Amino acid sequence: MFCYQCQEALKNTGCTTVGVCGKTADVANLQDLLIFTLKGISFLNLKAREVGVNKEKSDRFLIEGLFSTITNVNFDRNFFLRRIKEAVALREEIKEDLRKAGVKVDEYESIDAISWTYGTDADIEAISQEVGVLSTEDEDIRSLRELITYGVKGMAAYAYHAYQLGYKDDNIFRFMEKLLAKVLDDSLTVDDYVALAMETGKYGVDTMALLDKANTSTYGHPEIKKVNIGVRNNPGILVSGHDLKDLEQLLEQTAGTGVDVYTHGEMLPAHYYPAFKKYPHFVGNYGNAWWQQDKEFELFNGPILMTTNCLIPPKDSYKDRVYTTGVVGFEGVKHIPEGPDGKKDFSEIIEHAKRCKPPVEIERGEIIGGFAHNQVLQLADKIVETVKTGAIKRFFVMAGCDGRMKSRTYYTEFAKALPKDTVILTAGCAKYRYNKLNLGDINGIPRVLDAGQCNDSYSLAVIAMKLKEVFGLNDINELPISYNIAWYEQKAVIVLLALLYLGVKNIHLGPTLPAFLSPNVTKLLVEKFGIGGITNVEDDLKMFLGV
Ligand code: FSO
Ligand code: SF4
CATH class of the missing domain: 3.40.50.2030 (Rossmann fold)
Structure with missing residues (x-):
């Protein structure tokens, strides 16, 4: 394991035995192998785009895979094993589609990310140790490759939220693929990678603009709002992460049940959107930023839904109240899947909440927000x-x-x-x-x-x-x-x-x-x-x- 993708990297150098975030070495390695395989998929899918045989499912697979490796999203070894196997299967499917379209795919087999294969889980574990960050020897090239890879992970997270709301842009997917394919290319120089980093920034703007459009078209433009930080005397569900669609579905399903809904961490800004003001049981924001969750989740008393990062390994005292969804995962924590129609069934969490005491009040008052561009302008x-x-x-x-x-x-x-x-x-x-x-x-x-x-x-x-x-x-x-x-x-x-x-x-x-x-x-x-x-x-x- 070698990971230095976040600000808390050990000694500001890198985590090598276990992550400061709690990520274990085997999960870190599997994440590396997933990213490695996604690079191979990206290379092939670019060719598939050229001859018009690319499939939409590859887009979603790419952004989900990238997103799942962001810090504090998914700690579940089995999730990554499964995803890697799916990635290899998808890669082979793209190859087959290319062959049918007359592309000489075998020419690319010298690229490991395109050709590697496995027999058993032990093979996957072994290969996962060979494809990490340190496999790029030159430290400047490694630095720039990782800079743009982390940039594209962030881009994927934003593209994912937009996608969930029905907004997508093929140019963004094509760029992500181009970038990941370039990371495989040993002929690129420092200058080439600097230019790519700038281009990554351009597509970063485009992706944030797309998500802004998705959020504001679906839920209205954020408006000034005073958000309550106290509690009421009903059982509650705490929602954390960034996914507004998950929140919307939960608010719909909790309406009239006597269960209140609170935001935590990065979900706070949901209160600024006009569409969420109609729910009288959408009570306020509980607590602070993600890293305080170990204390705050304990005091909340009710179930917690993690829609994206930032999850920290849950303590036993509240682990049974944590639910994950989307690409978030943790072994032994219940996961709420998405149905084929994009719907999620949160009834189990709602029933769980009804059995819980109301949250302990940790503060009182209001905080003000909602100063997004439309309101400020x-x-x-x-x-x-x-x-x-x-x-x-x-x-x-x-x-x-x-x-x-x-x-x-x-x-x-x-x-x-x-x-x-x-x-x-x-x-x-x-x-x-x-x-x-x-x-x-x-x-x-x-x-x-x-x-x-x-x-x-x-x-x-x-x-x-x-x-x-x-x-x-x-x-x-x-x-x-x-x-x-x-x-x-x-x-x-x-x-x-x-x-x-x-x-x-x-x-x-x-x-x-x-x-x-x-x-x-x-x-x-x-x-x-x-x-x-x-x-x-x-x-x-x-x-x-x-x-
Ligand atoms: Fe914070 Fe976590 Fe939004 Fe990040 S909740 S740290 S940049 O995931 O996503 O700001
Ligand atoms: Fe360390 Fe986790 Fe950060 Fe990676 S993501 S540098 S393992 S704390």
Whole structure:
């Protein structure tokens, strides 16, 4: 096992015996083999597209496979064994389709990702140890290959949510395949991979735009909303993750049952969508970011539905109340499958909730959010006016992820220390570090504007573009906006690549720079894009404010 895909990689180098996240070595290796096989599938499916014999099921298989290997999504060895076997079967099916179409597939058999095969599970386990990150020897090529692979994993997660709502774009699938096929190509240079990283950013923007369209067309444009963080006296179900369609189905099925529904972590922004306001039993948000789930799930008392990441290995005290769905999985945890019609039957969770006590109240009050692009642009005149009068001097984009590391208290301290004439623009679970601080408002504009989930960082980019236009600027970097972004897993990688593609410079990334960036690649990102890390609140504030 060698994994360094997330911010909590051991010693900021890599996890080698077991993941800090709890991922076991055998699962890490199987994930590597699944990715390896998906590269082979991608290579072949590109050919299939050329001759018009590609099948839609390959698209879905690709995004599900990539998504399942993101940090804290799936820990289940059997899931990966099954998926690898399905991947080999799908790969052979594509080969057969190509042969029938007259393509000389045998020419590609020298590529291991296309030809490897197995007899027993033990073969799979053995091969899985040979195809990991370290199989690329040159550390700069390895670094760039992993950078774009993690970017494409994040892209796949967003494409998956859009797909679930009936939105897809063949250009995005084709690009993912192209990228994964290029990772197999030993003739590519550092410059080639840098160019591919930029292109990944472009498709990252397209994928987030597609998901934005899917979410807003289905559930309406997010609106300002005060979300209750207390509890009621009914049994409840807690929903975590990012999948709005799962939430919708659960809200429908719980209506009138006496069971309340609460959001956790990244599901909080669901409250901002008009379509979910009609459910009186959609009570509020419980708790904080994903990494606090071990304490909060215990106190919640009722069942918990994990629709995507971030799951942490459940404690025995509440493991029987955890349910997974979609590509999420954990051995010994009940999984709710999707029916052929896209429907999910949550009745077991609802019956389970009825047997449980109401949640323990851990806090009271409200948090405000719903500042996605449509809502903010409605307020654009007011915001522009406030900037022109000097009442708002600077915006700080503090989007991204939260995590366990103690050093992340930096973000709370940074938010507290910001001058009162600054506004934080946020998205993703990073917000939990400062969204309950009551930082006040500026002429009625809250000082923390939450656009939504991490993919809604797209909204922040739309807002920045609009402000650039309104202020008549040539370059997005002339705006009074600083970027102090917290990252954790691979969706943050695609958000970062998207921002770089949009021309945003001088992004600061913390609490540590990615372990997968080699010294040379880091140097390149510093020189080309002004990427930087963080130091301490005092020095960073001076640096950002230029004082
Ligand atoms: Fe957070 Fe987890 Fe949304 Fe991530 S819940 S860390 S970037 O999965 O997806 O922000
Ligand atoms: Fe380690 Fe992160 Fe990989 Fe988990 S996902 S094994 S914590 S680097």
